[in-house]
Amino acid sequence: xxxxxxxxxxxGARLRPFWMLxxxxxxxxxxxxxYAATWPxxxxxxxxxxxxxxxxxxxxxxxAQIESDTNLWLQNMGAAARRIDAIPYVKDVSIQRxxxxxxxxxxxxxxxxxxxxxxxxSVLVDHxxxxxxxxxxxxxxxxxxxxxxxxxxxxxxxxISVQRLRNDDDALTQxxxxxxxxxxxxxxxLVATTRGGISLLLGDDDDLAKKTPxxxxxxxxVSAGGRRLAAVDLRAPNTPVVVYKH
Numbered sequence: 001x002x003x004x005x006x007x008x009x010x011x012g013a014r015l016r017p018f019w020m021l022x023x024x025x026x027x028x029x030x031x032x033x034x035y036a037a038t039w040p041x042x043x044x045x046x047x048x049x050x051x052x053x054x055x056x057x058x059x060x061x062x063x064a065q066i067e068s069d070t071n072l073w074l075q076n077m078g079a080a081a082r083r084i085d086a087i088p089y090v091k092d093v094s095i096q097r098x099x100x101x102x103x104x105x106x107x108x109x110x111x112x113x114x115x116x117x118x119x120x121x122s123v124l125v126d127h128x129x130x131x132x133x134x135x136x137x138x139x140x141x142x143x144x145x146x147x148x149x150x151x152x153x154x155x156x157x158x159x160i161s162v163q164r165l166r167n168d169d170d171a172l173t174q175x176x177x178x179x180x181x182x183x184x185x186x187x188x189x190l191v192a193t194t195r196g197g198i199s200l201l202l203g204d205d206d207d208l209a210k211k212t213p214x215x216x217x218x219x220x221x222v223s224a225g226g227r228r229l230a231a232v233d234l235r236a237p238n239t240p241v242v243v244y245k246h
Contacts, residue, residue: 042071042072043069043071044066044070045100045101046102047066047105048103049105050106050107051107052107052109055087055107060087060107063080063084063086064080064084064095066080072097072101072102072103081094084105088130088132088133089110089133091108091109091126092107093105093107110130112125113125113126113141114144114166115139116157117143118145118148118149121134122134123135123153124141125157128156129158130157131150131151131152131155131157133153134153142169142181142182144162144166146159146165146183164184168190168192168208169182171212172212177212177216178194178195179200180193180197181193189201189204190205196219198229200215200232200234201234201235202234203236204235207237210237211237214234215234218240218242219232222244227244228244228245229243230244231243
C-alpha cells in the first residue's frame with residue numbers, strides 16, 4: 001500500500017507535460033485582452049445627454065471627461081457621474097453604456113426654491129438648500145433672510161435656522177398662504193410677508209400648524225370689509241390681532 005502511494009504523481013507532476021499549452025493559452029488571452037482594450041471599435045462613438053434644461057450639454061460632457069480614444073468599457077463611469085454631480089444644478093445623474101460603444105448621460109436638474117440672503121449676499125437654492133448660483137433676480141421665488149454664513153455654489157446650507165425657515169415656508173404653502181419673504185426676528189419669532197405685503201407675526205414656529213388655518217379667513221374677512229391690512233399678529237393664536245393700513 002505504501003509503495004502505491006509513493007508511485008502516485010502529484011497534481012503538479014500530472015500537469016507538467018502541459019505547461020507549454022498553458023503558456024500559449026495565457027499569451028493568447030493576454031493578446032485578446034489587449035486587442036479588445038485597444039480596438040477602435042470600442043472607442044466612444046456617441047455620447048448623448050438628456051434631461052438637462054438649464055445646464056448646457058457641453059458643460060456636462062466636459063465634466064464627464066469621457067475619452068474619445070479609450071475603450072468605453074474600461075473608463076470609470078462612476079467617477080464621471082461624480083464629476084457631473086458636482087455641477088450645482090444637477091440633482092441626479094446616471095450614465096448608461098450601450099454596445100458596442102455608445103453612452104447616454106441622463107440628468108435630473110434641481111428646481112429653484114428660494115433666495116437666501118445674508119447681508120449683501122443673495123443666492124438661489126433648491127429645496128434641499130443646495131446653493132445653485134448667486135441670485136440675479138431672474139427667478140421669482142420666496143426670500144429667506146438669514147444671519148448664518150452662506151457657502152459657495154454647489155454646497156449645501158446646513159444651518160438649522162435655515163432648515164426651519166424652509167420647513168415653515170412648506171407649512172404656509174400647504175395652507176395656501178403664498179409668502180414673499182420669511183425671517184426670524186431678534187426673539188427667534190417667525191415673521192413672514194405675504195405677496196400682498198401683509199406682515200404675518202407668527203411667533204414660535206413649533207405650533208405653526210395651529211396658526212396657518214387662521215391666516216386666510218382673517219385676510220379674507222378684512223378684505224371683504226374694504227379695509228387694508230398691514231399686519232396679522234398670531235403670536236397668541238387664541239387672540240389674533242390685526243393692524244390696518246392708514
